[in-house]
Amino acid sequence: MTRKPIAVSPQTSVKECAILMRDNNISSLVVKENDKLRGHITDDVLIRQVVAKGLDVDAVTAEKVMLVEVPTIEPKKDLYEALIVMRDNETRQLPVVDAENGNKLVGLLTLKDILKIQPQLFDLLVDKIVLREEEQKLTSGRYPLEGTCDNCGQYFPKLYELEGDFLCTKCSSSRKKFVSTLGF
Secondary structure, three states: OEOOOOEEOOOOEHHHHHHHHHHHOOOEEEEEEOOEEEEEEEHHHHHHHHHOOOOOOOOOEHHHHOEOOOOOEOOOOOHHHHHHHHHHHOOOEEEEEEHHHOOEEEEEEEHHHHHHHOOHHHHHHHHHHHHHHHHHHHHHOOOOOOEEOOOOOOEEOOOEEEOOEEEOHHHHHHHHHHHHHOOO
């Protein structure tokens, strides 16, 4: 993992976030406050939640667009567990937090980090992707819709259309539960 990931405070402007990403050739930033993870910002979030909506990049802060429900992993977990969390949450970056130390952010693990250490896992990942694609073709008869979730702003290889919005599994499940509690 990267022990000192590039991080910003919740009050950092999205313009500053974009400049940091560009200058450091990275695709995401962690948002932290007092050494605790507050959120995560990806280049995709900046494009879809700020630029595409025509928002003022100097006025909008990280805390307004950051992803707050961020999957994490503890430092003592193994790489296989990290890959499972990444796969299940369809993410390439995983903040590492120390729960025993008050959920302190201790690093950022990326898919690239894992493949540098364990390149043989690449074949495993490719095999899983190919198998999943074949299974989807057989069950759906067409390719799944992919893109950015209209709710959380993250990229997903599979989206579901619900009430005119394209949502990831997690957001579509949340919306279905919310709608059913309203009696619809």
